[in-house]
Amino acid sequence: MNKLKSFFKKYWITLWLVVSVTAAVGVFSYSAYIQDQNREKRVVANMGDSGKRFSSDRLSAITTPSPNEVPVAANSVNPTIDFHIYNFSSKDNTRWYPGEIYYTVEAKLVNNDGTAINEADFAANSYGIKKGTSGETDYFSSYNEIKTLSGNFTGTASDSSQIFTLFLPASQIEKPADEKVYIELTATPFSDPGHTTRINELDILKARLSLTSEAKNIKAKGWSAVFTEQDANITYDGFNLVISGSGKSNIIICYDSSRIEISKYFTDDHPSGENSEFRYENGKYNANGLISESGTTTWKSILIGADSDIASRYDIQVYMKGSSGTIPQTDLNNYIYCLTNVNDDAAAFSHPVTTTTEAIPGP
Numbered sequence: 001m002n003k004l005k006s007f008f009k010k011y012w013i014t015l016w017l018v019v020s021v022t023a024a025v026g027v028f029s030y031s032a033y034i035q036d037q038n039r040e041k042r043v044v045a046n047m048g049d050s051g052k053r054f055s056s057d058r059l060s061a062i063t064t065p066s067p068n069e070v071p072v073a074a075n076s077v078n079p080t081i082d083f084h085i086y087n088f089s090s091k092d093n094t095r096w097y098p099g100e101i102y103y104t105v106e107a108k109l110v111n112n113d114g115t116a117i118n119e120a121d122f123a124a125n126s127y128g129i130k131k132g133t134s135g136e137t138d139y140f141s142s143y144n145e146i147k148t149l150s151g152n153f154t155g156t157a158s159d160s161s162q163i164f165t166l167f168l169p170a171s172q173i174e175k176p177a178d179e180k181v182y183i184e185l186t187a188t189p190f191s192d193p194g195h196t197t198r199i200n201e202l203d204i205l206k207a208r209l210s211l212t213s214e215a216k217n218i219k220a221k222g223w224s225a226v227f228t229e230q231d232a233n234i235t236y237d238g239f240n241l242v243i244s245g246s247g248k249s250n251i252i253i254c255y256d257s258s259r260i261e262i263s264k265y266f267t268d269d270h271p272s273g274e275n276s277e278f279r280y281e282n283g284k285y286n287a288n289g290l291i292s293e294s295g296t297t298t299w300k301s302i303l304i305g306a307d308s309d310i311a312s313r314y315d316i317q318v319y320m321k322g323s324s325g326t327i328p329q330t331d332l333n334n335y336i337y338c339l340t341n342v343n344d345d346a347a348a349f350s351h352p353v354t355t356t357t358e359a360i361p362g363p
Helices: 002-049 264-269 329-334
Strands: 067-072 080-086 092-096 101-110 128-131 146-153 161-167 182-190 205-213 222-227 238-246 248-256 260-262 278-282 284-286 289-291 299-307 313-320 336-341 356-358
Touching: 080 182, 080 205, 092 264, 101 128, 128 146, 146 161, 222 248, 238 248, 238 299, 248 260, 248 284, 260 264, 264 313, 284 299
Parallel strands: 067 205
Antiparallel strands: 080 161, 101 146, 101 182, 128 161, 182 205, 222 238, 238 313, 248 299, 248 336, 260 313, 278 299, 284 289, 336 356
8 A cells, every 4th residue: 555655656747647638538539529420410401401302394203103195296296205304302493402413214115004015016216215405315126125314413503404305106196095105214313323322312203204185185175274193092292283275264273382382393484474474472262253361371372374375284293291291182172273264365364253163183
């Protein structure tokens, strides 16, 4: 014991320095650990805030795509379908994904129900896909071939939209839906150029596309609205709303903005203005005009002075919002419905309006 006391008396300064340095290293290490953890949390938070910043104007984040027939002129000789892939959300095209996205677009030929086509229904070098506005078209050489194209976003404003083009034979335009050939597309985002690691916070996008005649896609008189999703028993987080018709008509889409969001692609492409056929209002309408009652404060309306000489079809992506983020299709008309005005004056909307109320059906 005396030797131990003597040791501490003789070397107490050295021991004090060792203890002090050890404590300082421990504090520094803990501080560095906390900073590193906070940095990781910030990165995760930023990535989480990015939302679904991988989107398309024709592909949707759905498990099983519905057949979608894109209208073209009945006398088209070399009909095509364009679609875009974006690195921003369909709800906000001003914020891009904060990093690189390497993605693939897989294309295959299917029937309208998604099953493989028969070899007898295939014509070589009639179906193809191309990325960009120049370059060679990659044509299908067999009925069961799968084409895979790739793209890359660098996360900048100048690199936020990339275009693809589908090529189909004109013979598909007039065929019945159950005899058509569709090109089914799957766009998958990856974090590496080798396409081995999925970016899990981004959705896989899908579509099943073919052709139809513009004349077939509209009613002989008036306008109609329909959701293209097939299965009313499935709960979706988004829907494709198609409004089509002939002649002139006033159309009003009313929706509860606390549960429904209209794609910014559509509203940006159809701004309101002095010479615009579009007008955006707060509130909702019924057959007698604008409704002023409690419970309508979250409702909004899109008023369209439709004229088929200008446009005979509007494709609108509708998204769910709120705590659940999903709505069964059977409940959807509680939150969005369509009014159609059959008079011929599409220049302006009057109050009250003469309308017929249409629940928006599925196919």
